[in-house]
Amino acid sequence: MSVTTQLEPTLAFLDTRAPPSTRNFRPDASIVLIGCRGSGKRSIGFIGATHLGRRLITEDHYFFEATGISRGAFFQQYGSQEFQKKSFELLKRMLEGNRIGCVIECGMGSLSVPAQKVLLEFCNTNPVIYVTRESEQIRSLLRLGEEEAARLETADLAHRNCSNLEYFNLFDTSCDGTETPPENGIGNVSSRLKYAKEDFSSFLDFLTGQGVIRSGFESPFSINALPPEMRSYTYALSLRLSTIPALDLMELEAGADAVQLKIDTWSPDMQRVIGKQVATIRRNLGVPIMFQVEDYAFDNTHLSIEEKEHAYFGLMEHGLRLAVEYILVDLKYSSDLISRLVRSSGRTRVIGHHLHREENSWGWDDESRMIQYRRAKSLGCDMVRFVRATSKPQDNDTVREFLNRIESMPDHLPVIAYNVGEHGRPSLIANRIFTPVTHPVMQTTVSKSQIRQFLPTAAEARQARYEIHALDPLHFYHLGASVFYSLSPAMHTAAYQVCGMKNDFQSLKVESLEEIQQLCQDPNFGGAAITQPFKVQILSRISAKSYHAKAIGAANTLLPLRTLSNGKSWDQNTQTLLRHANQRGKAGPIFAYYGDNTDFIGIQTCLRRNLSPRNAIQHSKTTGLVIGAGGMARAAIYAMIQMGCRKVFIYNRTVENAENVARHFNSWAAGLSIDGEIVTVLKSRDVAWPSGYRQPTMIASCVPARSVGNQAPANFEMPMQWLGSPTGGVVVELAYLPLDTPLLKQIRRVREETKQAWVIVNGLEVLPEQAIAQFELMTGRKAPKRRMRFEVLQNHYRYEE
Numbered sequence: 001m002s003v004t005t006q007l008e009p010t011l012a013f014l015d016t017r018a019p020p021s022t023r024n025f026r027p028d029a030s031i032v033l034i035g036c037r038g039s040g041k042r043s044i045g046f047i048g049a050t051h052l053g054r055r056l057i058t059e060d061h062y063f064f065e066a067t068g069i070s071r072g073a074f075f076q077q078y079g080s081q082e083f084q085k086k087s088f089e090l091l092k093r094m095l096e097g098n099r100i101g102c103v104i105e106c107g108m109g110s111l112s113v114p115a116q117k118v119l120l121e122f123c124n125t126n127p128v129i130y131v132t133r134e135s136e137q138i139r140s141l142l143r144l145g146e147e148e149a150a151r152l153e154t155a156d157l158a159h160r161n162c163s164n165l166e167y168f169n170l171f172d173t174s175c176d177g178t179e180t181p182p183e184n185g186i187g188n189v190s191s192r193l194k195y196a197k198e199d200f201s202s203f204l205d206f207l208t209g210q211g212v213i214r215s216g217f218e219s220p221f222s223i224n225a226l227p228p229e230m231r232s233y234t235y236a237l238s239l240r241l242s243t244i245p246a247l248d249l250m251e252l253e254a255g256a257d258a259v260q261l262k263i264d265t266w267s268p269d270m271q272r273v274i275g276k277q278v279a280t281i282r283r284n285l286g287v288p289i290m291f292q293v294e295d296y297a298f299d300n301t302h303l304s305i306e307e308k309e310h311a312y313f314g315l316m317e318h319g320l321r322l323a324v325e326y327i328l329v330d331l332k333y334s335s336d337l338i339s340r341l342v343r344s345s346g347r348t349r350v351i352g353h354h355l356h357r358e359e360n361s362w363g364w365d366d367e368s369r370m371i372q373y374r375r376a377k378s379l380g381c382d383m384v385r386f387v388r389a390t391s392k393p394q395d396n397d398t399v400r401e402f403l404n405r406i407e408s409m410p411d412h413l414p415v416i417a418y419n420v421g422e423h424g425r426p427s428l429i430a431n432r433i434f435t436p437v438t439h440p441v442m443q444t445t446v447s448k449s450q451i452r453q454f455l456p457t458a459a460e461a462r463q464a465r466y467e468i469h470a471l472d473p474l475h476f477y478h479l480g481a482s483v484f485y486s487l488s489p490a491m492h493t494a495a496y497q498v499c500g501m502k503n504d505f506q507s508l509k510v511e512s513l514e515e516i517q518q519l520c521q522d523p524n525f526g527g528a529a530i531t532q533p534f535k536v537q538i539l540s541r542i543s544a545k546s547y548h549a550k551a552i553g554a555a556n557t558l559l560p561l562r563t564l565s566n567g568k569s570w571d572q573n574t575q576t577l578l579r580h581a582n583q584r585g586k587a588g589p590i591f592a593y594y595g596d597n598t599d600f601i602g603i604q605t606c607l608r609r610n611l612s613p614r615n616a617i618q619h620s621k622t623t624g625l626v627i628g629a630g631g632m633a634r635a636a637i638y639a640m641i642q643m644g645c646r647k648v649f650i651y652n653r654t655v656e657n658a659e660n661v662a663r664h665f666n667s668w669a670a671g672l673s674i675d676g677e678i679v680t681v682l683k684s685r686d687v688a689w690p691s692g693y694r695q696p697t698m699i700a701s702c703v704p705a706r707s708v709g710n711q712a713p714a715n716f717e718m719p720m721q722w723l724g725s726p727t728g729g730v731v732v733e734l735a736y737l738p739l740d741t742p743l744l745k746q747i748r749r750v751r752e753e754t755k756q757a758w759v760i761v762n763g764l765e766v767l768p769e770q771a772i773a774q775f776e777l778m779t780g781r782k783a784p785k786r787r788m789r790f791e792v793l794q795n796h797y798r799y800e801e
């Protein structure tokens, strides 16, 4: 094959058309899914519609509704020509009639040429996502022979040209039974597609732009509230595409804020490889991706300069299709090509990249760099990155001067600037945005690149900031009346160690709010996990609360508010709170507190993960049931409401406490103009399930399974008349001492007897999820989730009687 024919897929695309769309869609634009049979579009569509609360339209169903017969039957009855005509007509109508508010799954109709034209046009206004997955998986799912599979794959490629986005539907280990159940030995009907749910939901959050906007307003200390380039000192783990297969990406979590994915090899058909690795990084590390195509990717290709340029921009287009969060474009390319890329970048932020290799120029004083900065800005780049390969230590001093020059300009762009090479480290440590870092695992298992051997790890970079007192060691606590058995210290301490933080975390038994306040006045106080009986009471000592803590009426996370570096104290303004969030990690006098709630996040994460498609939430029909009336019960009710459930029942031994909780939520809901009573009390265990309501499919038990103080253990078992859901549901047990509570034993029994699909989530599954969110609130850094979950499993046996 000649070089030119090899290049065709990339070149043809770039040369003959304008970018397929600007990828700027209105947030409610309908999302269209296309792809071959077996790619998983239907499940993905279902996940997407549930996540966004939209209507799911499938082409097959639409066809059936319109014609009264299935596509197959229509084909049989009217022949191929008539079928093609009808199919096209209906596809067009389905798309054009549903431009907003839906998730649309296209079936086989999208393979015809006229349909692809319509889809291409749709790309101008709507996300059209090509869903693809591992060829072997499609083959085995559809039981195809080699030839048939090859034919399908070739036909499927046409989908790439009539879509503007691409989603690689990574194999989900929660579906094949190879995964150890999370509840370590208690036995479960494991939920399927739990990773796919998380992956595709975050893909959509990015596309619709909902994530950041919502977080900033609702919880200003959440790490999603500010894009990484606006946070202080962020790290980008540098990964080369070709080395990923040799790595266990799960091992690489270490407090990096992004992954810098360097495309270091090239072949004309590598889209699938890149798609798969982008999906793998997302699933394992869950941080934004910075996509960069290296010049040396083309070293062994014998391409001409022009062909390299085409291949480079072909890969960049592919990065945009995968909706990477950041894309780096080399400023050496022509202004035309760069602005074309910027125009089609949608929500992806474009970083103009400028690399200087020469040793003998004027260091960072060189005017050419300012020229490049201005050019990048005028071309519409969102950020600029300057990298200088140097062997002169004095170059580190001039980086700061260069940055000062830029930062003194009005409306300047965020700028990344550092030296690489033997003497580059001080400038890497001083750089504020996306400092490239490596990981200890890569230093040993993957051959070192010349530059990588001089890169710090995220932990080292952070430690260096402690040395110059830019960060202070802080004290964190777990505070409550009976905290002797908490697993929080183990989880948080392990996470500090992984991330190179010099904090400590201890559990302390406290008797009163005064005692809490006294402890938390220390200038080195970093934050506290608050537990019973203080979750509700603590609100009286908190000046600023997240939207969630306010709505729940309880906080489990207490954070200090200190004087800001600009001398200002605080006000309720979100912008001011974001500034406080950006000062995390520094000690100083405390004058007020901020409260948030992560219990609801833990519960919601577990409910979402484990709710089967048959029990997907329907506003008007789904009901929830919460046992208990403490802070955790409030969080459980809120989690269910946040997921779209509009009717939650509550039962508690002391009815009056349940009534207080119900009153709280009902007046909150009235303020949001939600009609009717959202929370209703079940007054006794003997009452029948209220008529007119479906049986609950989401249940959370928030009562201790052991005795607390002089209270007897709840030993709660569910009245059988409340367990009548024919489709089962999810039961979340919040207690984890003992792990196998009377309720869980009962649910397993019921499951055996009735064969109803009840999924059990035990306390050890929720606990790390709330702690992960809490660590992120407390430190502003991505939590090492795997490590925190591992600590729970390692340590809980110590507390079992």
Ligand SMILES: O=C1C[C@@](O)(C(=O)O)C[C@@H](O)[C@@H]1O
Binding pocket: 478, 485, 486, 487, 488, 529, 530, 531, 532, 556, 599, 632, 770, 774
């Ligand atoms: O309720 C809990 C559990 C917990 O108190 C623990 O036991 O570690 C930690 C709190 O953050 C959380 O809200």
